[in-house]
Amino acid sequence: MRILDRLRGLLRGSVPDDLRAAGLSEADLRGLDAAIEAEAARTPVIVLIGETGVGKTSTLNALFNKGLEISHAKACTQIETEVVGDRGGPITVFDMPGVGEDVDADEQHIETYRRVLPKADVVLLILKADNRAMTHVQTTLRRLTSEGMLDPNRLVVALNQVDLLQPGSWDSMINLPSLEQEHTIDARRSDVAGKLQKIASFPARQIVAYSARTFYNVEGLFEAMVLACGESRAWLLADRASYADFNQLVDPVVADANAECAQ
Ligand SMILES: Nc1nc2c(ncn2[C@@H]2O[C@H](COP(=O)(O)OP(=O)(O)O)[C@@H](O)[C@H]2O)c(=O)[nH]1
Ligand SMILES: [Mg+2]
Numbered sequence: 001m002r003i004l005d006r007l008r009g010l011l012r013g014s015v016p017d018d019l020r021a022a023g024l025s026e027a028d029l030r031g032l033d034a035a036i037e038a039e040a041a042r043t044p045v046i047v048l049i050g051e052t053g054v055g056k057t058s059t060l061n062a063l064f065n066k067g068l069e070i071s072h073a074k075a076c077t078q079i080e081t082e083v084v085g086d087r088g089g090p091i092t093v094f095d096m097p098g099v100g101e102d103v104d105a106d107e108q109h110i111e112t113y114r115r116v117l118p119k120a121d122v123v124l125l126i127l128k129a130d131n132r133a134m135t136h137v138q139t140t141l142r143r144l145t146s147e148g149m150l151d152p153n154r155l156v157v158a159l160n161q162v163d164l165l166q167p168g169s170w171d172s173m174i175n176l177p178s179l180e181q182e183h184t185i186d187a188r189r190s191d192v193a194g195k196l197q198k199i200a201s202f203p204a205r206q207i208v209a210y211s212a213r214t215f216y217n218v219e220g221l222f223e224a225m226v227l228a229c230g231e232s233r234a235w236l237l238a239d240r241a242s243y244a245d246f247n248q249l250v251d252p253v254v255a256d257a258n259a260e261c262a263q
Contacts, residue, residue, distance in 0.1 A: 015029060039233060043090050043091065044091050044092070044237045044240065045091075045119050046120065046121065046123075047117060047119075047123045048095050048096060049096050049124070050125065051100065052097065052101075055160040055161060062215055063244075064242055064243070091240055094116050098140075100136040100140070110143070114147075114149050120154055121229045122229055123155050125156070128161050129165055130164060130165055130166075134196070137195075137196065138195060141196060141200055145199070145200045150200075152202040153202060154229075155200070156206050156208060156224045158208055159188060159189065159210070161212070161213070162181065162209045163214045165184045165188070166181075168184070169181070172251065173250075175214055175216070175246050175247075176246075189207055205224060206228055208221045208224045215243075215245060215246040215249060218246065222241060225237060226238045
């Protein structure tokens with residue numbers, strides 16, 4: 001509600017001179033207030049889709065600073081979770097299975113998508129970054145978009161677990177990818193872009209590589225989600241940002257040295 005409160009403060013006053021000079025009337029301000037009220041009354045809805053184990057729950061925790069249980073062995077995800085970020089108001093998250101495990105289950109999942117996806121402000125399609133087998137993802141994306149369940153403008157393709165990409169290994173001192181991994185991250189993003197953008201038309205900025213475990217580029221993921229929300233709703237999600245900072249996992253010795261250099 002931070003942005004909302006600021007706007008409200010402005011709207012309660014009279015029209016500032018510069019805005020009046022630009023042609024804004026008291027009635028325009030009241031109209032704006034009503035429009036903001038109407039958007040704010042609808043809680044942002046985020047839908048996560050992905051196979052068990054890709055890191056949906058971990059991503060939820062990293063994005064909204066939550067301590068939800070992560071399944072190291074068993075699937076422990078409910079279909080719908082209301083999440084309250086550390087800052088801002090509530091966010092509704094639907095944590096949904098990916099298709100591709102079993103034909104009968106797939107049809108059930110598609111029915112759930114049909115019910116839930118049209119409500120979404122953002123649909124996060126979470127994949128493991130090292131997953132090169134894209135046929136299933138392409139087929140699913142084609143079906144979801146061609147049957148009108150998913151608006152590609154609302155889609156963010158989230159390539160998780162980049163800390164495990166090879167060759168090279170994660171630099172845990174600075175909590176960043178090695179140079180080799182950076183090349184692989186770029187290559188994976190391009191590959192996925194080529195394979196999915198021919199199925200559905202959406203901007204390349206909506207494909208984001210990150211790591212829910214190390215918090216690498218969780219900020220970039222959140223930004224892509226805000227942009228995918230669309231103009232009238234983006235501010236509402238942006239206001240609820242409480243994603244984890246990768247700096248908190250930088251080795252303390254390095255962090256201290258950086259802090260000293262900065263002084
Ligand atoms: N190395 C690594 N492991 C991850 C990452 N994200 C999730 N995991 C692990 O993947 C497993 C499944 O994660 P979970 O969030 O429960 O996946 P979900 O089944 O999709 O909800 C857990 O052991 C997580 O610790 C990541 O970015 N990097
Ligand atoms: Mg889960």
